[in-house]
Amino acid sequence: MQVYLVGGAVRDQLLGRAVKDKDWVVTGATPQNMLDAGYQQVGKDFPVFLHPQSKEEYALARKERKSGSGYTGFETDTSTSVTLEEDLIRRDLTVNAMALSEDGQLQDPYGGKADLENRVLRHVSDAFIEDPLRVLRVARFAARYKQYGFSIAPETLTLMTQIAQSGELSTLSAERVWVETAKALSEKNPEVYFETLKACHALGDWFSELDALWGVPNPAKWHPEIDTGVHVMLVLQQASLLSDKISVRFAALLHDLGKGLTDPQYWPSHHGHEKAGVPLVKALCKRIKAPNAESELARLTCEHHGNVHRAFELKPQTIIKLLDTLDAWRKPERFEDLLLACEADAKGRTHFEHKPYPQRNYLLQCYQVAKNIDVKNIIADGFSGAQIKSELALRRCQAVTDVKSQQTAS
Numbered sequence: 001m002q003v004y005l006v007g008g009a010v011r012d013q014l015l016g017r018a019v020k021d022k023d024w025v026v027t028g029a030t031p032q033n034m035l036d037a038g039y040q041q042v043g044k045d046f047p048v049f050l051h052p053q054s055k056e057e058y059a060l061a062r063k064e065r066k067s068g069s070g071y072t073g074f075e076t077d078t079s080t081s082v083t084l085e086e087d088l089i090r091r092d093l094t095v096n097a098m099a100l101s102e103d104g105q106l107q108d109p110y111g112g113k114a115d116l117e118n119r120v121l122r123h124v125s126d127a128f129i130e131d132p133l134r135v136l137r138v139a140r141f142a143a144r145y146k147q148y149g150f151s152i153a154p155e156t157l158t159l160m161t162q163i164a165q166s167g168e169l170s171t172l173s174a175e176r177v178w179v180e181t182a183k184a185l186s187e188k189n190p191e192v193y194f195e196t197l198k199a200c201h202a203l204g205d206w207f208s209e210l211d212a213l214w215g216v217p218n219p220a221k222w223h224p225e226i227d228t229g230v231h232v233m234l235v236l237q238q239a240s241l242l243s244d245k246i247s248v249r250f251a252a253l254l255h256d257l258g259k260g261l262t263d264p265q266y267w268p269s270h271h272g273h274e275k276a277g278v279p280l281v282k283a284l285c286k287r288i289k290a291p292n293a294e295s296e297l298a299r300l301t302c303e304h305h306g307n308v309h310r311a312f313e314l315k316p317q318t319i320i321k322l323l324d325t326l327d328a329w330r331k332p333e334r335f336e337d338l339l340l341a342c343e344a345d346a347k348g349r350t351h352f353e354h355k356p357y358p359q360r361n362y363l364l365q366c367y368q369v370a371k372n373i374d375v376k377n378i379i380a381d382g383f384s385g386a387q388i389k390s391e392l393a394l395r396r397c398q399a400v401t402d403v404k405s406q407q408t409a410s
Contacts, residue, residue: 001029003058004084004099004107011095014116015148024051024058025087025099028080034058046076061087064127085109089125092134093141093156097124115153121145122153132168135160136180139196146189157200164202174289177206181288185246185253191233194253198229206288209280210253212260217268224350226268228259235348242340247294251301251341252348254281258302277302297334300326301341308342311359312407316400319366320393328367339363366403370396 009022026034031047039049039058047060060078063086084107088097094112101107110124121141128134138160142152152160163169184193194210197203203211214229225231232253239252258277259270281302285295307314307322314322328335343357373395375388383391 001033002027002084003102006088006099007091007096010098010100010106011112011116013100014098014113022056024056025061025084026058027061027082027084027087029060030080031060031078034060047078062090063087064090090127091124092128092131092137094122094124119145119149119151120153121150121156123156123159126159128156129159129163132163132166132172133176133180135163135169135197135200135202136172136177136184139193139200139202140180140184140187142196143184143187143189143192146187146192152196160200160202164200164205169202169205172206174287178288178290182246185249186244188240189237190240190249191236194236195233207284209257209260209284213256216259216262218259218270219268222349223268228256231348232256233348234350234353235344238347238353239341239344242344243337245337247297248337248340248344250290250294251298251338252344254284254298255301255305255341255345257281257284274303274306293334297337297341300334301338304338305342305345308339308359308363309346311363316366316397316404317393319363319400320370320396323367323370329371332367332371335367336364362403362407366400369399369403373399 004025004027005022006025007023009019012019031041031049034047034049035041038052040052041047041049042057043049043059046062049058050056051058061082061084063077063082065075065077084099088099088107088109091097094110094115096112097108097110098112099107106113111122115122121138123134123138138152138156142150181193184190187193194203194207197207198211198214210229210232213232214227216228217226218228218231220226223231225234232255235252235255236249239249243249254277256273256277257280258273258275260280261276262270262273278299281299282295284290285298290298304322304326307318311319323329323335326335326338339360343360346357346359347353347355373392375392378388378391378395381391
């Protein structure tokens with residue numbers, strides 16, 4: 001019985017990156033051996049055990065054979081004869097197919113260390129093509145390790161394209177797609193995930209509305225990058241600089257879906273794209289089963305980002321109506337997140353990256369003064385019933401008018 005540290009922990013340790021989770025592989029052992037040693041079995045499809053003290057996962061070494069479609073269509077062999085090399089060869093990338101023995105010796109049968117040093121994400125074997133989930137995983141790794149200079153090996157990108165063209169991506173569960181996407185959105189360069197899926201023709205399977213944006217032009221005066229798909233990737237970059245929240249980044253990603261519906265005869269103008277995009281946001285969120293919080297922020301950002309950009313042109317009563325629509329009074333944090341997504345949109349344009357976005361602070365100031373209007377004072381002034389709501393709106397409007405006057409004066 002031999003125990004090895006495997007996968008991401010070895011990769012990140014060699015890269016000098018903080019190791020978050022440790023996974024272990026055990027060779028030469030049976031499930032009963034593990035139970036007798038005090039481990040708790042948790043795996044259903046194949047034997048995985050929790051260490052009695054650390055609670056880290058220890059999996060019996062296994063071989064896999066493709067027996068059906070999708071990423072669950074495999075038969076596994078976890079007999080004591082399975083070697084470490086046989087376990088590692090079923091992994092996706094060479095940098096994930098290294099192991100450390102208990103005495104600290106690196107086991108690297110597939111050249112993972114060299115690829116790590118050369119900053120290459122390369123598949124371990126042709127069995128890579130058997131698991132469609134690997135397309136998303138590699139795209140996610142490309143997003144994570146972009147900051148270290150990694151790129152995907154051309155031959156690996158070719159296999160990813162073959163998987164995309166096979167139709168097997170449609171066999172993935174929506175839940176799994178969201179998990180991989182959410183992880184990618186949390187990385188420093190989340191845009192690389194979507195750019196990679198686009199490059200291997202895999203974006204259309206689950207993100208067709210997003211895929212449609214490439215090739216759709218914007219006015220050069222406001223969008224020197226021209227292409228809407230390129231713009232959205234720039235917006236996602238800016239969102240990742242402004243916020244760590246997945247919801248803000250996701251909203252930034254989907255804000256311009258409506259531009260994909262514009263009749264080419266009207267290009268590069270996209271009048272009404274905000275509201276036109278709302279059904280597309282809803283459809284995409286439903287397809288990948290995005291959580292409600294992420295879906296709602298994305299929908300609201302899509303519908304209202306134009307109004308936020310035009311904040312200084314809006315009448316005070318329109319600003320109050322916008323705050324009502326966004327339910328800013330009860331959900332101020334979501335309102336602030338929406339403003340961040342809008343700022344990312346404004347800055348996600350070539351040569352606009354460092355331009356100030358005063359609309360955000362202006363609307364926050366409008367919200368704050370309006371929120372400070374106390375209903376108790378309105379009641380104390382003799383208003384009752386439906387009059388209270390009307391007077392509240394009136395006083396909030398006056399407060400915003402004062403802010404607007406100060407803004408104009410300055």
